[in-house]
Amino acid sequence: MGEGALVNEKADPGSWTNHREDGFVRSFDFAPRDSYNAAGQGPIDMPRQSRPARARRKKNVDAQLPPPSLKRAFQRRLLAWYREHGRDLPWRKTSDPYHILVSEVMLQQTQVDRVIPKYHEFLERYPSFAELADAPVSDVKKTWYPLGYNIRPERLHSIARETVARYGGSLPNDADELLSFKGIGRYTAGAIRSFAFNEDAPILDTNVIRVLHRVFIAEGDPKAQKSRLWALSESLIPRGKGYDFNQGIMDFGAMVCTARDPYCLLCPMKSICKTYPFDAGTNGS
DNA sequence: CTCCGGTAAA
DNA sequence: TTTACCGGAG
Numbered sequence: 668m669g670e671g672a673l674v675n676e677k678a679d680p681g682s683w684t685n686h687r688e689d690g691f692v693r694s695f696d697f698a699p700r701d702s703y704n705a706a707g708q709g710p711i712d713m714p715r716q717s718r719p720a721r722a723r724r725k726k727n728v729d730a731q732l733p734p735p736s737l738k739r740a741f742q743r744r745l746l747a748w749y750r751e752h753g754r755d756l757p758w759r760k761t762s763d764p765y766h767i768l769v770s771e772v773m774l775q776q777t778q779v780d781r782v783i784p785k786y787h788e789f790l791e792r793y794p795s796f797a798e799l800a801d802a803p804v805s806d807v808k809k810t811w812y813p814l815g816y817n818i819r820p821e822r823l824h825s826i827a828r829e830t831v832a833r834y835g836g837s838l839p840n841d842a843d844e845l846l847s848f849k850g851i852g853r854y855t856a857g858a859i860r861s862f863a864f865n866e867d868a869p870i871l872d873t874n875v876i877r878v879l880h881r882v883f884i885a886e887g888d889p890k891a892q893k894s895r896l897w898a899l900s901e902s903l904i905p906r907g908k909g910y911d912f913n914q915g916i917m918d919f920g921a922m923v924c925t926a927r928d929p930y931c932l933l934c935p936m937k938s939i940c941k942t943y944p945f946d947a948g949t950n951g952s
Numbered sequence: 953c954t955c956c957g958g959t960a961a962a
Numbered sequence: 963t964t965t966a967c968c969g970g971a972g
Binding site: 853 | 956959960
Binding site for chain 1: 963966967968969970971972
């Protein structure tokens with residue numbers, strides 16, 4: 668329905684490498700490095716490829732990643748910016764997986780400023796998975812009000828019950844196990860793994876989509892390139908620094924690379940950003 | 953009024 | 963790939 672003026676980049680995922688003279692990685696790496704691959708998918712099973720001409724459509728996202736020098740520049744600048752400007756948020760003072768989960772579920776569709784007081788109130792009332800699991804779901808929903816999307820407290824409650832029943836009251840750190848909970852999707856699983864368990868797991872929320880698309884891609888509809896952006900998000904994490912990198916890129920998206928009127932003039936990425944200078948006033952083309 | 957947003961389901 | 967879910971902000 669909403670095609671509009673946006674060109675669909677699905678047509679040729681490889682084209683954008685052509686207009687950069689420094690050239691992104693060309694080597695083909697068919698090993699799926701994405702730890703979020705669907706369960707059961709392995710190198711063994713072979714996709715039907717009876718039409719070689721059309722097979723080219725399927726994206727080799729690993730072949731479109733930035734070169735190491737560009738990745739390093741982005742990483743260095745982001746971490747430096749985050750050290751200086753990162754926000755001091757309540758859920759950054761803890762690594763308790765329960766606290767991280769509560770914050771992430773609240774933050775899924777609700778702004779930081781509205782989440783902060785409710786985060787404290789909720790944890791005061793339900794200090795652990797066990798206490799949340801024991802509470803009537805109707806009470807949990809009342810405590811949740813007025814955050815909205817009220818399926819979330821129901822799912823949070825069911826996560827608590829399952830965590831107590833099947834995991835001894837502690838959240839698992841395995842990606843597929845996390846994804847098996849109703850209410851934990853790919854973003855939240857990555858957030859839990861990186862923020863609670865300090866793993867180098869990728870995240871992709873709208874902030875990250877916006878930042879990575881602007882800096883590294885700059886064409887097409889960002890939301891239509893999720894698999895490529897997931898691969899980018901994963902490939903950019905400096906080894907051992909998933910926590911700071913992920914927190915940093917979300918703060919950066921919220922504070923500098925904002926959806927409207929980004930602060931391009933003070934942006935540390937301006938010299939490497941494919942979108943700089945962003946001009947909100949004109950329609951892009 | 954319109955826009956925004958992770959997950960699950962269609 | 964599109965949409966329902968809820969509230970708040972612009």
